[in-house]
Amino acid sequence: MTTWTSSNLGYPRLGEKREWKKALESYWKGKLDKGSFQQQIRELRLDFLKKQQERGVDSIPVGDFSLYDHVLDTSVMFGLVPERFDASEGYSSLSTYFAVARGTKASPASEMTKWFNTNYHYIVPELQNAKPRLVDNYPLKAYQEAASELGIEGRPYLIGPYTFLKLSKGYEDHQFEQLFNDLLPLYEKVLRQLQDAGAKSVQIDEPAFVQSFPETDIPLIRKAYELFNREVPELDLFVQTYFDSVSHYKDIISLPIAGLGLDFVHGKEGNWANIQNHGFPAGKVLGAGVIDGRNIWKADVKATVAFAKDIQAETGSEHVEIQPSCSLLHTPVTTRHETQLDPLLLDALSFADQKLEEIDLVTRTLNGEDTAGEIEENTAQLARVKNAPWRQETAGNATGDIPSSRPLSFEERSPLQQEKFQLPKLPTTTIGSFPQTREVRVERRRMRKGEISAEEYETYIQNKMQEWVDIQEEIGLDVLVHGEFERTDMVEFFGEKLGGFAFTSNGWVQSYGSRCVKPPVIYGNVEFKEPMTVKETKYAQTLTEKPMKGMLTGPVTILNWSFERNDIPKKEVAFQIARALNDEVLALENEGIEMIQVDEPAIREGLPLKRAEWDEYLEWTVHAFRLSTSSVKDTTQIHTHMCYSEFQDMIESIRALDADVISIETSRSHGELIETFETAVYDKGIGLGVYDIHSPRVPDVEEMTQMIDRALRVLPSSLFWVNPDCGLKTRDVPETIEALKNMVRAAEEVRKNLEQHA
Incomplete structure (x- = not known):
């Protein structure tokens, strides 16, 4: 009999009213002292965990919360602070951390670039003359805090070694293997300390596995996970992939890990073809990313349940975790403060908290609970949206009458x-x-x-x-x-x-650091109305x-x-x-x-x-x-x-x-x-x-x-x-x-x- 459980991959940091942003900026301006800042941040961090717990999430990530950026957290955890910064107060001190992120009068900030194909920016690790060492075990602290303060047996979060190195700069291609080997003992140490503290499982994010990467990297990846499996045998390793389908699927599913998460929203076609062609290993947990973690439209729960059953039938998996397609970092927190939207449109939206509720509903349905009323309501809402006037085709959207090239070349004009x-x-x-x-x-x-x-x-x-x-x-x-x-x-x-757009009151998402954006919602046909x-x-x-x-x-x-x-x-x-x-x-x-x-x-x-x-x-x-x-x-x-x-x-x-x-x-x-x-x-x-x-x-x-x-x-x-x-x-x-x-x-x-x- 199949075991169905739920998991999350990450939760937004901002807070319902951007409390995280406000605390950060107050601290940077000197309006909030260090102790008060840390207390406010701690309260937010715990509140986010409680919200996930209250929404029935079985496996809650801990350590995904960040003061600025989760990639920067990993860099600092391993002492990878560029030499131009003054780290006299400690590599993991707030002063050093924010100096790398924001720069100082004497030293420019580290480079910032986009997290894969999202609008989230991460701080690029700089590995010139790198001598990595474990400075501070952030996942361990997060695990212990969740356990002691809330009684939550969390799943510590880590960016995987392969992805971390692929996101870094400051080395030549021929140095990749040596740097990878330098990082492995540090990852092993982090995992060993988690195992010793009683952690049962750990989430290791490897989104680089969905990119086009050379087959020659497979032995290095295998070496890493064989080392972890051998040295921390009591810790279940769950590797999460997202944003697309896994490349070199046969090699990745053969890694000695407890579970693998697959994106069945943005990588649906490729991942479905992979499991049809190559199956899924017996004994491994399949993380089914069936709820869209990047967009804000309500899920079709009935169709999602049916698709989850198809995945299980195709793979024969004995344990499937229902989860978002990626971290919910890329969505706003909640729709509950949206009082100005058209009610029909609001019915169509699902932010992070609502997505967790959808995951819970799908999981409960798969476990045989009587959820017919909830699913019927969801189906009716989606039908009303589909038939809304703003979802119907309108004239004037063709572009065939618009030139797509200028008459003269650049050299001529x-x-x-x-x-x-x-x-x-x-x-x-x-x-x-x-x-x-x-x-x-x-x-x-x-x-x-x-x-x-x-x-x-x-x-x-x-x-x-x-x-x-x-x-x-x-x-x-x-x-x-x-x-x-x-x-x-x-x-x-x-x-x-423009026609076809709607706007939320609190639909904020993090772009970089404390910088937040409130993306519009394109709900209908886009049309020019006036200059x-x-x-x-x-x-x-x-x-x-x-x-x-x-x-x-x-x-x-x-x-x-x-x-x-x-x-x-x-x-x-x-x-x-x-x-x-x-x-x-x-x-x-x-x-x-x-x-x-x-x-x-x-x-x-x-x-x-x-x-x-x-x-x-x-x-x-x-x-x-x-x-x-x-x-x-x-x-x-x-x-x-x-x-x-x-x-x-x-x-x-x-x-x-x-x-x-x-x-x-x-x-x-x-x-x-x-x-x-x-x-x-x-x-x-x-x-x-x-x-x-x-x-x-x-x-x-x-x-x-x-x-x-x-x-x-x-x-x-x-x-x-x-x-x-x-x-x-x-x-x-x-x-x-x-x-x-x-x-x-x-x-x-x-x-x-x-x-x-x-």
């Missing part, structure tokens, strides 16, 4: 644009946003509450634009932006003005003789940074958004805004985890961007921007976007990206961010000059732009002005040097 704009060599600009101070946020709230009129708010925004146009003029920037003071978020702002950015941009242009960029968010980023509808293909949603943005681009151009930036920071993060699927994805994402931007005149200059990611593998697709200028967020990994251009020629305008806006430190002129000089070794000065590496929304005013002044001075110095050596 670039001289026309230079003649039009008359920009100096190494033109300076910013990415778009300026500091969203507390004052700005207060005025926006007052307007939304009706405490000030729309006219008063518009006057306030115009005054902010005037203030920052004056600041930009004084600093000496060549191309200006209006500052985006009217915008809450680069995706939410557009979603509020979205023209009024503010047109007004800002009247304040200066210099070019003023129109600022838009691109179709793929709007898609990837939203919770998209799941009843039609993603690319169809992207094309709907592209059509709407094309209308906005033309509206800007018609009003004299002829330098337009369409940001696509999320194209890279959406790449499939298997290389064989990249071409199809890149083809439709590039097509969506070009649908948005190709209807303009030859003299209209299209810019775009991309965030932290590894671009080496998709440089051809970046070129295919056919943007006149691309800016890339690179300051934390400047040298690595520049190496790309040593072997791959990029023949369009490009700006590699010369300073990191995610850190409060202000680099001096010399540091930025060195950044520019390094880039100009491989990129022509005629095509190079100088800019920060991202928007400045989260920065304070004084540091923003100081940094931009240094940036302009650096550009001027390099220009002089170029003229002298011409």
Whole structure:
């Protein structure tokens, strides 16, 4: 007889009202002392465990909670703190930990990049001259706390050694095996201490197992798990994979582990084919990730129960754990505070707490409990949503009448644009946003509450634009932006003005550190209703003789940074958004805004985890961007921007976007990206961010000059732009002005040097 139990893979850190974020930022600002901060964090951590316990989760992960990032936790646990940081207070001290994450005046922060194909950013471990050692056993502390405080027999959480090393930087390929071997005794020590403390099982996350990885790595992986199995025989090892189907499935299922978790949502087709072709080992627990851990739509419980039974029948597994497809870190906490949504739409949504309840309902049903009433209610809710007017097809979503390429090549239109704009060599600009101070946020709230009129708010925004146009003029920037003071978020702002989007009150998710985003919900067909950015941009242009960029968010980023509808293909949603943005681009151009930036920071993060699927994805994402931007005149200059990611593998697709200028967020990994251009020629305008806006430190002129000089070794000065590496929304005013002044001075110095050596 099959045993059905439930498990979770991770829980959101934010809290229902972002209490985690508020505690962190209060501590960083000195408003909360260390003891009070740690107490608040401890209470939140325990509360999250209790919520999972109350929702019937049989195996609760402990140690997935983090003060900033779970990858950084692993780095610090093994003493992998870069040498540039002062670790005199201890490698695991709060001061050292946050220095690595956020940087200091003396040392830049560690690089940050996307966690696989999600919008979550992790701190990249740096392994140059690495001498790993076990500094602090975080999973052990988490296990003991859960047991002593709540009586919970938790399942300690660890990032697996293979995944951790694959996510790291600072070593050559030939060093991989030695570094892997160096880590194994430390992992063994962590596991041994857990076993000695009485832990029964441990969750080891190995999402790198779903990527395309060489078969030559299999012996190393086997060596690791054979070592763990031999040295900690009383500890059940549960390896969790997610975001796609397992690669080298036959090898992975043969590892000496107690259980293996498979994603049957985002890796459903591949994992189902794997178990049909190769089965599943007898005696191992199968973790069935059948509840979507990345999107917010309610599960079809009846269909999920049937599919779970099919999985069990196909594998013959005697013990199946019902679980989310991945950690619930990527979903908001709860729907219970959502009082402003249409009731029918609210019925369709499921956040982390509701997903745990769905897991419990599926598990209870499989165990023979009478849940017919609950399932009937779920089925009825889904039927109402399916038949809702906003889920029906509407006319006007085709894109065949929109050009997907510009009439002239970049080489032909670039001289026309230079003649039009008359920009100096190494033109300076910013990415778009300026500091969203507390004052700005207060005025926006007052307007939304009706405490000030729309006219008063518009006057306030115009005054902010005037203030920052004056600041930009004084600093000496060549191309200006209006500052985006009217915008809450680069995706939410557009979603509020397009058809087919809805917005939650508390649907926050973590992006990086304490930075949270509230993704819109794409629930219906996306449609252009009226110009979205023209009024503010047109007004800002009247304040200066210099070019003023129109600022838009691109179709793929709007898609990837939203919770998209799941009843039609993603690319169809992207094309709907592209059509709407094309209308906005033309509206800007018609009003004299002829330098337009369409940001696509999320194209890279959406790449499939298997290389064989990249071409199809890149083809439709590039097509969506070009649908948005190709209807303009030859003299209209299209810019775009991309965030932290590894671009080496998709440089051809970046070129295919056919943007006149691309800016890339690179300051934390400047040298690595520049190496790309040593072997791959990029023949369009490009700006590699010369300073990191995610850190409060202000680099001096010399540091930025060195950044520019390094880039100009491989990129022509005629095509190079100088800019920060991202928007400045989260920065304070004084540091923003100081940094931009240094940036302009650096550009001027390099220009002089170029003229002298011409």
